[in-house]
Amino acid sequence: MRDHLNPSGQQDAFGTRINREPDPLLAMGLPWLTIILAALAPLSPIIAPAPVLPPLAFLALIAWRLLRPNLLPLWAWLPLGLIDDLFSGQPFGSGIMLFSLALIALDLFEGRFPWRNFWQNWAVAAVLIVAYLAIAGLVSGAQLTLVQMGVIVPQALLSVVLFPIMAALIGLLDRLRLLHVRRID
């Protein structure tokens, strides 16, 4: 039984534990919201003459999936990939296909290697990101020239370097997601 006289026992990282619980809408909806917002990045005020920004929606999807494997269902590819396709400039369908392939790949990999650490997560994400950018470039409908291939390299490097930051951000949002905000009457 908890010590009622000790105030620290009534608190945890997500707020007071008495009479409160996480909000189900926030807890389940935040991953979707972040990935959708990341998919809207093409409408940010950056007008790039070359592909420079990392594929933020894909990064967010991978980060959520690595952090909370059970949170996103296996069918999450469809709505998320579709929304990404609407804005990313890729031909329609490339996001749907690549997101679902990435989720399946992660699932299979996880079954084989259940152990995790930071470096392994980063390595897995790096492989997925490079594969995603390469395939997305192949199917984008742009002419495949040496210049085109060369442009992907800095973008892939930036995306790989950015992934831990994205993972940390998603970790922060995950704590926000589980805050005890709902009052139980």
Added chain:
Amino acid sequence: MVVPAAHKSGANKRAQLGLFAGYLVAGSGALLGACLLVISLFSPQTFQGLRSMAVDLVSPAGDAGALGRVEGRNVFEAIGGYYRAGSRNARLEREVAVARVRLAEAEALRRENERLRAVLRISQGATRPVTVARLIGSTSASARRFAYLSAGQRHGVRAGMPVTSPLGLVGGVLEAGAFSSRVLLLTDSESMVPVRRAGDDVTAFAEGRADGLLRIRLINLGINPLKRGDVFVTSGAGGLFRPGVAVAVAVQITEDGAVAQLLSNPAASDVVTVEPIWQRAAVEQLAADPALPLPDASPAPSPIGSPTPQASASRRPAPPASPTASPAPSSAPTTAEADSEAAQ
């Protein structure tokens, strides 16, 4: 650390079945995506409506962001201006002195041009812009180079219209939604603009390269006459872009042309202008003038005036063998006429 596996079934029959169903759904998702991808690669306009609607929905946010970009840049430029005030002032005074002379020359040329136009009985016909709008975003993570424009069909924007900034050509409208539209930027590898060197008639094609530069490919192969610093303007061939709009400046000479830098960086354009498709006006003008011969006017040729989706999706003009001929042979005299007019 062992993380609970996402989809672990164990001996539970029901969980196994659920897992199987999950993989089935995900696998069919990949297949569905692949099918959609093939469809959209072969006919890029299939999902145009869906895409336009989505961008229409979120374009107000993009519009606010674009304003922020312009304001932000202005602040930084203002700060930077203080550091370079003295030297810049001296340079500007020199430039103004030169510009006055050039202005006088240009005025003389304008007079002469007017006189020649009067001789040819071509009215001035200044192009009225369709609308003025902001670029509210671009596909900065994809290998394709599209930008989103904050004006759509409600503002008169139609597919195929050229988009320019005061510094030069930015691109052409690819899809027009109700309140927003998608612009194919010049640097997209599917974009190709007929250009000529400003000052003489060395004609070429300006193709987009993936890295933000343009590739200038000469039409007449042989000795490469280009030099670094040559400025290219639209030639008007093909009929989409009116002649004489600045496009790029050559920065590196290659075997069959040059690599050129874009003159109007879309990221630096505050507002852009959507112009009407140029050939339509020229054809109308030609038809209105009885003195000029109109070859076989009956089948009403407007191949560019109402571009087919396929044509505007990948704007590939006529093969280099007949560079100045526009896609339809019946409108070739129009273009040639306009070319010679622009060359004066």
